[in-house]
Amino acid sequence: MAVTLELSNVSKVFQKDREQVRAVDSVSLSVAPGEMVTFLGPSGCGKTTTLRMVAGFEIPSEGQITIDGRDVTNVPVNRRDIGFVFQNYALFPHMSVFENVAYGLRVKGDRETEIRRKVREGLDLVGLGKAEHRFPNQLSGGEQQRVALARVLVLQPRVLLMDEPLSNLDAKLRIHMRTEIRRIQKHLNVTCLYVTHDQGEALTMSDRIMVMHRGKVEQVGAPMEIYSDPRSLFVADFIGQANILPGEVRAVEGGTLSVDVAGHVFPVRAVKGGSFTTGDAAAVVVRPENLLPSDGGGIPGTVETATFLGGRMEYEVLLASGRTALSFDPFLPGKRLWSEGESVSLVFDPKIAVALPM
Amino acid sequence: MTQPTAPHATSKVSLLKRDPALLPALIAIWISLAVFVLYPLFRLFLTTFVVEGQISFTNLAVVLESWYDRQAFVNSIWLATAVSVAGTFLGYVYAFAVTRIPMPLWLKWFLGAVTTLPLISPPFTSSIALTLSLGPNGILLKLLGIGNFNFYGFWGTWMSETLTYFPVSFLTLAAVLTAIDPNLEDAGLSLGASPGRVFRTVTLPLSVPGIANSFLLLFASSLADFATPLVLGGHSFPVLPTQAYLQITGMYDLRGGAALSFLLLLPAMAVYFLQRFWVGRKNYVTISGKTGSRSGFKSKGKFAEGLVLAVCFSVTAFILYLYSLILLGAIVKVWGVDNTLTMENFRYVFTHGKKAIIDTLTIAAVATPLGGLMAVVIGYIAQRKRFFGNRAMEFFSMLNYALPGTVVGIAYVIAFNERPILLTGTMTILVAAYMFRYHAAGIRAVIASLHQIDPSIEEASSSLGAGAVRTFFRVTVPLMIPAVLMGMRYLFIHSMTAISATIFLVSVRWSLLTTRILECMTELQFAQACAFSVVLILLVFAATAVLMGLTRFATRRISGEGGRN
Numbered sequence: 049m050a051v052t053l054e055l056s057n058v059s060k061v062f063q064k065d066r067e068q069v070r071a072v073d074s075v076s077l078s079v080a081p082g083e084m085v086t087f088l089g090p091s092g093c094g095k096t097t098t099l100r101m102v103a104g105f106e107i108p109s110e111g112q113i114t115i116d117g118r119d120v121t122n123v124p125v126n127r128r129d130i131g132f133v134f135q136n137y138a139l140f141p142h143m144s145v146f147e148n149v150a151y152g153l154r155v156k157g158d159r160e161t162e163i164r165r166k167v168r169e170g171l172d173l174v175g176l177g178k179a180e181h182r183f184p185n186q187l188s189g190g191e192q193q194r195v196a197l198a199r200v201l202v203l204q205p206r207v208l209l210m211d212e213p214l215s216n217l218d219a220k221l222r223i224h225m226r227t228e229i230r231r232i233q234k235h236l237n238v239t240c241l242y243v244t245h246d247q248g249e250a251l252t253m254s255d256r257i258m259v260m261h262r263g264k265v266e267q268v269g270a271p272m273e274i275y276s277d278p279r280s281l282f283v284a285d286f287i288g289q290a291n292i293l294p295g296e297v298r299a300v301e302g303g304t305l306s307v308d309v310a311g312h313v314f315p316v317r318a319v320k321g322g323s324f325t326t327g328d329a330a331a332v333v334v335r336p337e338n339l340l341p342s343d344g345g346g347i348p349g350t351v352e353t354a355t356f357l358g359g360r361m362e363y364e365v366l367l368a369s370g371r372t373a374l375s376f377d378p379f380l381p382g383k384r385l386w387s388e389g390e391s392v393s394l395v396f397d398p399k400i401a402v403a404l405p406m
Numbered sequence: 407m408t409q410p411t412a413p414h415a416t417s418k419v420s421l422l423k424r425d426p427a428l429l430p431a432l433i434a435i436w437i438s439l440a441v442f443v444l445y446p447l448f449r450l451f452l453t454t455f456v457v458e459g460q461i462s463f464t465n466l467a468v469v470l471e472s473w474y475d476r477q478a479f480v481n482s483i484w485l486a487t488a489v490s491v492a493g494t495f496l497g498y499v500y501a502f503a504v505t506r507i508p509m510p511l512w513l514k515w516f517l518g519a520v521t522t523l524p525l526i527s528p529p530f531t532s533s534i535a536l537t538l539s540l541g542p543n544g545i546l547l548k549l550l551g552i553g554n555f556n557f558y559g560f561w562g563t564w565m566s567e568t569l570t571y572f573p574v575s576f577l578t579l580a581a582v583l584t585a586i587d588p589n590l591e592d593a594g595l596s597l598g599a600s601p602g603r604v605f606r607t608v609t610l611p612l613s614v615p616g617i618a619n620s621f622l623l624l625f626a627s628s629l630a631d632f633a634t635p636l637v638l639g640g641h642s643f644p645v646l647p648t649q650a651y652l653q654i655t656g657m658y659d660l661r662g663g664a665a666l667s668f669l670l671l672l673p674a675m676a677v678y679f680l681q682r683f684w685v686g687r688k689n690y691v692t693i694s695g696k697t698g699s700r701s702g703f704k705s706k707g708k709f710a711e712g713l714v715l716a717v718c719f720s721v722t723a724f725i726l727y728l729y730s731l732i733l734l735g736a737i738v739k740v741w742g743v744d745n746t747l748t749m750e751n752f753r754y755v756f757t758h759g760k761k762a763i764i765d766t767l768t769i770a771a772v773a774t775p776l777g778g779l780m781a782v783v784i785g786y787i788a789q790r791k792r793f794f795g796n797r798a799m800e801f802f803s804m805l806n807y808a809l810p811g812t813v814v815g816i817a818y819v820i821a822f823n824e825r826p827i828l829l830t831g832t833m834t835i836l837v838a839a840y841m842f843r844y845h846a847a848g849i850r851a852v853i854a855s856l857h858q859i860d861p862s863i864e865e866a867s868s869s870l871g872a873g874a875v876r877t878f879f880r881v882t883v884p885l886m887i888p889a890v891l892m893g894m895r896y897l898f899i900h901s902m903t904a905i906s907a908t909i910f911l912v913s914v915r916w917s918l919l920t921t922r923i924l925e926c927m928t929e930l931q932f933a934q935a936c937a938f939s940v941v942l943i944l945l946v947f948a949a950t951a952v953l954m955g956l957t958r959f960a961t962r963r964i965s966g967e968g969g970r971n
């Protein structure tokens with residue numbers, strides 16, 4: 049049965065050349081049994097450090113970590129019942145694939161026949177049934193990756209932790225492996241934390257995404273929610289592509305604002321929990337696929353580049369404010385096209401856009 | 407950044423809590439370092455600087471006022487300089503030949519093998535052979551028709567030490583030259599420079615840190631060398647180690663010996679610090695990381711190549727000649743007088759020398775695994791555990807190695823000759839002298855190998871449920887084994903062949919092959935000395951071969967080739 053996992057106000061301070069660095073700053077998160085949460089954020093934002101604290105490789109400077117309701121903050125790694133998959137796989141180079149996978153079982157003191165059965169099962173699960181006598185240096189990156197996965201899965205850990213497990217693989221294999229990992233994680237119903245800085249990976253694999261920035265949590269939510277309702281400009285900009293159009297609040301009616309963007313007033317949804325009053329500056333986040341070119345009635349600009357991408361046209365438009373906006377227009381034969389240098393007017397569906405405080 | 411935190415206090419406590427084996431290991435290491443490194447040195451200082459309960463410089467003053475002792479100091483420095491210049495030059499020529507001149511693989515291997523001979527031989531070997539050829543009745547003298555050439559003194563010592571120590575320089579410089587990216591030299595050529603100019607402007611400047619390192623290594627070796635000047639120095643060429651030895655064994659003047667060894671300690675420490683904190687670092691930067699392809703070296707010009715190869719081959723031939731002299735010397739009756747072949751000398755070795763053979767082997771066999779274990783634990787803690795006093799621990803564990811053997815020997819004599827720690831005449835004192843002096847190579851090798859092993863491999867083990875001790879023995883140790891075996895090989899060779907420290911420590915109960923050779927030399931029993939040397943070299947060869955085989959086996963296992971076919 050899957051377990052819950054809870055981080056409350058976890059911080060980590062590193063001493064770096066006499067200076068204290070807050071690599072993780074008051075992170076709180078609660079993960080439901082069997083849930084898969086990805087940590088997403090730019091390099092150096094503290095994803096790995098957070099994950100390593102959950103594993104027990106690092107001791108939090110402050111805060112508490114509980115697994116299944118039990119406080120494990122000071123429990124050593126080897127008694128936490130977690131499985132950790134490393135970015136570089138960390139297979140034991142002096143042991144065969146079989147021995148690598150059997151390692152944890154031997155530590156537990158399972159009987160030899162039991163070990164054999166479980167190792168076979170584990171290797172079959174990741175599709176490597178025939179490789180058990182080989183050594184790590186005789187395997188491809190993807191195979192090593194799967195051995196590393198099998199090695200932790202045979203132990204049936206209560207929590208599965210993965211730190212950018214796919215970053216050393218080529219693009220095609222990465223896409224294959226992420227569905228594979230997700231399938232296995234669902235099949236075994238194990239609570240899982242997954243670190244990545246590939247947003248495609250985060251969006252496709254996770255139940256929820258935790259976006260981090262400078263050691264702090266920016267937002268936690270389901271992929272679609274993060275995409276459609278970014279809580280901060282950082283999240284909006286980091287996940288997917290976003291046009292951030294500055295404007296001014298003209299009126300507030302419940303959850304809807306009337307925002308003046310470049311002289312046009314749009315009724316835009318306010319971000320959840322945001323409080324606005326008339327006269328405030330606001331940023332309207334419009335995804336490029338919602339910002340369409342038209343002949344008039346929208347925000348005026350000049351087409352800077354027009355690129356044909358098969359399924360759609362991509363326009364970079366220079367606005368009067370001096371900013372550049374990105375617009376994706378689905379391509380159909382016979383549709384009106386704009387060419388570089390042409391004047392254009394950009395319109396969007398305000399119901400899909402969201403307004404954030406500036 | 408606002409809240410004050412004390413992550414350090416907590417993480418240190420929990421480091422000990424999580425790793426329960428760490429504390430006992432640390433305590434054991436520090437106690438043994440205190441007893442066998444710090445305490446003897448402390449006693450040496452006491453003996454030198456405390457006279458009748460007062461701090462005093464009289465002992466040092468007596469030494470400094472003696473013309474003969476001052477001469478010994480000057481000679482030591484002068485000899486060390488001359489040896490390091492000549493040895494580094496020879497080493498560079500060899501390294502250049504092997505890394506830059508195209509030659510068949512077997513020839514490279516052959517040059518390498520011949521240069522390892524002096525490295526694993528007892529320190530007298532070249533001295534004996536040189537005496538046989540250039541000393542009184544020397545065959546080379548007869549051949550060249552030179553009548554009375556006084557070989558004893560500076561020239562003999564210099565020549566013998568250069569031949570003995572240049573292989574160290576060769577190994578150091580070959581590593582440095584290999585690490586230089588060949589593209590840099592190709593770039594020089596492609597910009598229109600001649601091969602000679604490329605050598606002067608690219609290769610040589612890039613190898614300067616290596617040259618400096620080799621220079622310091624040879625300087626330290628020559629400064630500390632005891633056996634060669636004892637055999638070849640003669641009365642007219644005193645140096646500090648022999649002077650200190652004669653002061654103690656000849657005149658029973660422990661204070662004078664201590665003061666002399668203090669004089670020896672000063673330049674030795676200066677060289678050690680230079681090597682460690684200045685050149686050592688630079689050198690590391692040059693070597694690390696780059697491994698260009700080594701195939702495309704262009705010709706360096708026929709004349710230069712010919713010259714380099716000529717030097718290499720003549721030196722190699724000379725070394726082989728010296729070693730065959732030892733063999734010949736062991737199987738003739740009286741060298742240069744009665745050249746009938748005989749097995750008499752070997753019979754002598756296996757009867758009168760039997761005890762020395764067994765003692766030497768026993769001591770080496772005990773010191774080697776113990777030293778290997780120490781190297782593993784010290785190297786591991788120094789590299790992997792961030793702990794207070796780590797750097798000090800590493801430093802002190804290398805200290806006996808950095809000090810000249812004579813200094814260590816005298817310090818041990820002073821420290822362990824009386825209560826509370828009475829060890830004179832025991833095997834313990836000999837084993838400890840070798841262990842704490844020669845495990846340094848093992849510690850270095852372990853640290854270097856741990857640099858290559860990503861910590862995540864050990865973390866993987868503990869995340870799979872293994873405790874610290876199990877992780878250490880099942881994962882870390884197997885990966886360090888090639889390094890440990892390398893260190894043990896070094897320790898074994900030196901436990902069999904070193905003499906400078908242990909000559910003060912031998913007793914009726916425990917004798918050593920090396921001291922037996924020295925006795926034969928002083929009694930002018932050259933044939934027996936040769937026979938002893940041959941036996942010793944063969945023993946070392948055999949043991950080295952076994953350890954090398956083990957290393958190769960272990961390395962293969964680790965790189966995973968055991969699973970092929």
Ligand SMILES: Nc1ncnc2c1ncn2[C@@H]1O[C@H](COP(=O)(O)OP(=O)(O)OP(=O)(O)O)[C@@H](O)[C@H]1O
Nearest residue numbers: 062063064071090091092093094095096097098245
């Ligand atoms: N052992 C350490 N000592 C000192 N500083 C550290 C240590 N480990 C991490 N840091 C610092 O903490 C911050 C967060 O590092 P972390 O590895 O968690 O980032 P990350 O989000 O995983 O980044 P990446 O995507 O590049 O892997 C960085 O500024 C890093 O330099």
Ligand SMILES: [Mg+2]
Nearest residue numbers: 095096097211
């Ligand atoms: Mg990371």
